[in-house]
Amino acid sequence: AQSVTQPDIHITVSEGASLELRCNYSYGATPYLFWYVQSPGQGLQLLLKYFSGDTLVQGIKGFEAEFKRSQSSFNLRKPSVHWSDAAEYFCAVLSQGGSEKLVFGKGTKLTVNP
Amino acid sequence: DVKVTQSSRYLVKRTGEKVFLECVQDMDHENMFWYRQDPGLGLRLIYFSYDVKMKEKGDIPEGYSVSREKKERFSLILESASTNQTSMYLCAGAGTGYNEQFFGPGTRLTVL
DSSP, rough: OEEEOOOOOEEEEETTTTTEOOOOEOOOOOOOOEEEEOOSOOEEEEEEEEEESOOEEEEEGGEEEEEEGGEEEEEEESSSSOGOOOEEEEEEEEOSSSSOOEOOOOOOEEEEOO | OOEEESOOSSEEOOOOOOOEEEESSSSSEEEEEEEEEEEETTEEEEEEETTTTTEOOOOOOOOOOEEEEEETTEEEEEOOGGGGGGGEEEEEEEEEEOOOOOOOOOOOEEEE
């Protein structure tokens, strides 16, 4: 069965510092991968997605992610974090079998210090 | 802009009550989903529907049922609410073809 692991439950960075959130997946074929962000009290918003092609994917809000098949990873990065980036981040993989189900990681909560 | 709306942002119910959570999407999407979100557990799929009147169980369907009588509306039903169903409930919609899921703002349900 597919699974997604986000090894870091909570990360704290200073405003202006760089950020990398880790995501590892378990999947038998070419994965369809997503990163979502959830601000406090809100639903989830898509940051970016990878289906095929260029392994470096650009998203909204200045985020990017790199797909590395050899490491089964899809890490999210941002060169300079803003206070408004404080939120919870979820990595997800599309389930096999032709359905539209997503399998989510447990999330990484990001705190940004001034 | 695409939109998924949920009937309530906050809901407080008593143990044993029948609870309806409503979700409406304006995207003409075939697929709709109900998740619950709990701290440390992430999002867990309760039920999903890929067409009107069609439904499939997700990972944690026990204690829940769903209804999809119209394409735009997907309801989650707690037949007899229990305290362990206190949670954040998120609805999402998605088109066919590996598209992203669009989420509603969530309903925070407290069962006393």
